[in-house]
Amino acid sequence: MSADYDVIVVGGGIAGFSAALYAARQRLKTLVIAKDIGGQLNMTTLVENYPAIMKISGPELVARVHQQAERFGAEVIFDEVVGIEKEGNIFRVKTYGGDEYRSLAVILAFGKTPKELGVPGEAKFKNKGVSYCTICDAPFFKGQDVALVSWGDLAREPTTILSSTSNKFYWIFPGEKPIYDDEFMSTVLGAGKAVLVPNSEVVEIRGTNKVESVVVRNRKTGEVQELKVAAIFIEVGYVTKTDFVKHLVDLNERGEIIADWEGRTKTPGIFAAGDVVQYPYKQAVIAAAQGVAAALSATAYVMGLKGKKVVSLTDWRAEKG
Template sequence: MEASYDVIVVGGGIAGFSAALYAARQKLKTLVIAKDIGGQLNMTTLVENYPAIFKISGPELVSRVHQQAEHFGAEVIFDEVVDIKKDGNVFLVRTYGGDEYSALSVILAFGKTPKELGVPGEARFKNKGVSYCTICDAPFFKGQDVALVSWGDLAREPATILSSTANKFYWIFPGERPIYDDEFMSSIMNVGKAVLVPNSEVVEIKGGTKVEAVVVKNRKSGELQELKVSAIFIEIGYVTKTDFVKHLVDLNERGEIIADWEGKTKTPGLFAAGDVIQYPYKQAVIAAAQGVAAALSATAYVMRMKGKTVHSLTDWRAEKLR
């Protein structure tokens, strides 16, 4: 079987896009499959300890690396990987959307996966109005009525984005207030797009071929109301979801992938980096470095698979692979 790509990177955080940047710069045909852009850095409003950058938001940091990776030729699609198999020397990667991609090498850099609500209709309408990445998908629903389920610092960015893109957004949250920051809330409410739905939770997502409404339950009164929306943005944190690769890797007691310092797992050609691996220090700069290490290891592996010699992977010089 012939592979469509040299390397597929699973994950759109700092580790994933750092890996994609280096792989693409080494002239590997590179595909990134990501459920969102930013991963856990979407929860970080201010990064002050990333070398050479005095202050930056988490989303902006990842966005810059994302742009670099695409500049060097990496392709990016937004979907969720649900299965990976190895057929001979080729990896087959299947997504929730039903698409299948093949590659000589795979880099697992999906960190922790966005949490889901676990309500009826959520799985059915993924990529059909159910989104876990406001920054990725809000432009597709510009000028429409949508819903946002988020609170705390996680809600800052999506609320800001929807205030500029949506006609109106129902902001659904379980407490009395979504964010205990008077200045921020005043700035959002003054725009006039947000409709607060406090003490509430989504219990169902409804529609035909796409999202048409969400059913919301008041946690105090038990009252149900149906809100007509064309999309629901769910940003409530992240969890580790590695079950779909447990047949290819070793996991520790926390479900993290065991990889060595080169990013290698127990399966040849399968590498891992970032918060999804067992390394104890979960920092953006470390995840980026691990992504780079995995990409360079993947490059050497792919070159060997193609019968070529790797003379050097010192990326700061334009070393050629032959």
């Protein structure tokens, strides 16, 4: 059994794309499998402590590294990795969409996974109208009616995007107001696309082959209504989901992956970086650096499998003997 890729990076945050950038730049055939782009940096409206960049939003920071990684040849697909198995020197990476990819090395950089609602129909319609990444998928539903479940700072980016892409969007949230920022709310409502659905929760997602409607219940009155939509965007935060790799790596009590300073785990060929590892300081610059370290370690590992020794890895040159 041969490998499709030299390295597969699991995760589309700053750690994942930094790893992909360095792996691709070292001429490894690199694939990124991401459920969304940005990860937890999507919650950050302003980054002022990233070296050499005075001010930038979290999503824009990741977008730039994403572009760099693709410029060097990294491929990116949007799906969720649900299983990884090792057979000999080959890793089989399985996705929720039913696809399987093979690689010589894997870099786990998925940080924390987007939270799910846990309602009927959600799992059935993943990638069929259920999305956890508005910036990734909103263009596919341009000019259509959609739903958004989000509130607080998490809702700033998706509401801005849907205000320009959708015909209208039902903004569903559990409280009286989704964001306590009157200026921002005025901007969103002024675009004329948002239909507020306060004090409410989604209880079911319906459809045949794809999302066709969402059922919403008012938490105060108990009233239930069905909203006809082509998609539902769920942006309600992140959780650590590492159960699918616990047979390959050691985990601490918080479910974080234990890796050394070179990104190596207990399984040769499996590396880890970013917020998913046990390192206590969760900073964008640290996650990026860990992604780079994991990529360079993966490069040395892959070159070893191919019978080549990496003599030096620098910013400007890679010498192989």
